[in-house]
Amino acid sequence: MVGVIELGYLGLNVTDINAWREYATSCIGLEIAESDQDDRFYLRMDQQHHRITVFQSDQDDMAYMGWRVKGLEEFKTMIQQLTDAGVEHRVATPEETQERHVLGLIKLNDPSGTANEIYYSPQVDVMKPFHPGRPMYGKFVTGDQGLGHVLIRSDDNEAMYNFYKLLGLFGSIEYRIDMPDGAVAQPLFMSCNDRQHSIAFGLPGMVERLNHLHLQYTEFDDLGISHETIRNKGIDVAMQLGKHANDQLYTFYSATPSGWLMELGWGNYMKPEAQEHYKGDIFGHAVEASGYGLDLDI
Ligand SMILES: [Fe+2]
Incomplete structure (x- = not known):
């Protein structure tokens, strides 16, 4: 049996994306990283490519949450574990996987219908130190x-x-x-x-x-x-x-x-x-x- 090791990323649907830019940076200290797609931007908390994706939407709610497993073998075992337990899931397409900046991705819903994702190997931008959206004395605990x-x-x-x-x-x-x-x-x-x-x-x-x-x-x-x-x-x-x-x-x-x-x-x-x-x-x-x-x- 394998288990996830962290709540690693989130997707947020928001109706006022510009208000989120201001709130996330000046109120919280998160770093904005732009996307090449107009409907979203990323928020960084550390050297990971992103921790939060903010999507322009007609609703205000969480879009999905992402759980990390340690590596490829744990990822394969997790797929088997979900299959054996009869939990509906699907392995994401290469395009969906790349969209999340990870190497492997499973999509599934929890019993309340909330979208969950399980992934391994997030992109870590070691050449790009975290640069907070407002001056900070320290960092975020990640x-x-x-x-x-x-x-x-x-x-x-x-x-x-x-x-x-x-x-x-x-x-x-x-x-x-x-x-x-x-x-x-x-x-x-x-x-x-x-x-x-x-x-x-x-x-x-x-x-x-x-x-x-x-x-x-x-x-x-x-x-x-x-x-x-x-x-x-x-x-x-x-x-x-x-x-x-x-x-x-x-x-x-x-x-x-x-x-x-x-x-x-x-x-x-x-x-x-x-x-x-x-x-x-x-x-x-x-x-x-x-x-x-x-x-x-x-
Ligand atoms: Fe809490």
């Missing part, structure tokens, strides 16, 4: 932890868990959150490397596929500058600065030009000896702007 994490829609938590377990992710319920209607939300968090989680799902009431994308800074001051920039621009903050119980990161949640949230963070994660779950966070994370799908009292 490397063997991938680009960050996403909180996505789940139509069936058990089916989602089994699907992502087959891809090689591990995890469980990590919060039991009392909701205003008396229900208890029990989001699941799954990991495939040293990042505490690469994917989370199980919040009720989601319509779009993506609730938030999390990116992590190596330097605390870069988080502070992002926070100040976003405040100065009058952009909504859905959850104020606070520290999560599970990944122990100091984060806040800003609205993006697409209406979903960007969780920017900094900190160090210490893994517990065995599974734990939480009723709330360490401090902060109060709801400020409501209606972004995170009106949670944690």
Whole structure:
């Protein structure tokens, strides 16, 4: 059995591509790399050709997420693993594979219909150092932890868990959150490397596929500058600065030009000896702007 080793790239469909150019660079510090196709641009976080592709679209949602396997042999084994499990998938054409700047590509949907891709060998532009879109003291945490994490829609938590377990992710319920209607939300968090989680799902009431994308800074001051920039621009903050119980990161949640949230963070994660779950966070994370799908009292 092989497993994916990182959430390596994302595709985002956006209705206002120019607003994204401004937000991604000045608010976050990502680097823009132009494409030779008019309908998209790339965002870099490190020396990989790109981590995010932003597409001009008539909708605002995640287009796909890409999971990396170690190499060619793991890629072949993954194809067999999906076939043996009866999971519908297809190996992408050479043109589709080249479009993602990887050497091998599988396309498949999760049980909620979200497009997933599994790939090996991304293009790494070693001759082109990461050049942030605004001055930064440090970098983004990527490397063997991938680009960050996403909180996505789940139509069936058990089916989602089994699907992502087959891809090689591990995890469980990590919060039991009392909701205003008396229900208890029990989001699941799954990991495939040293990042505490690469994917989370199980919040009720989601319509779009993506609730938030999390990116992590190596330097605390870069988080502070992002926070100040976003405040100065009058952009909504859905959850104020606070520290999560599970990944122990100091984060806040800003609205993006697409209406979903960007969780920017900094900190160090210490893994517990065995599974734990939480009723709330360490401090902060109060709801400020409501209606972004995170009106949670944690
Ligand atoms: Fe998050």
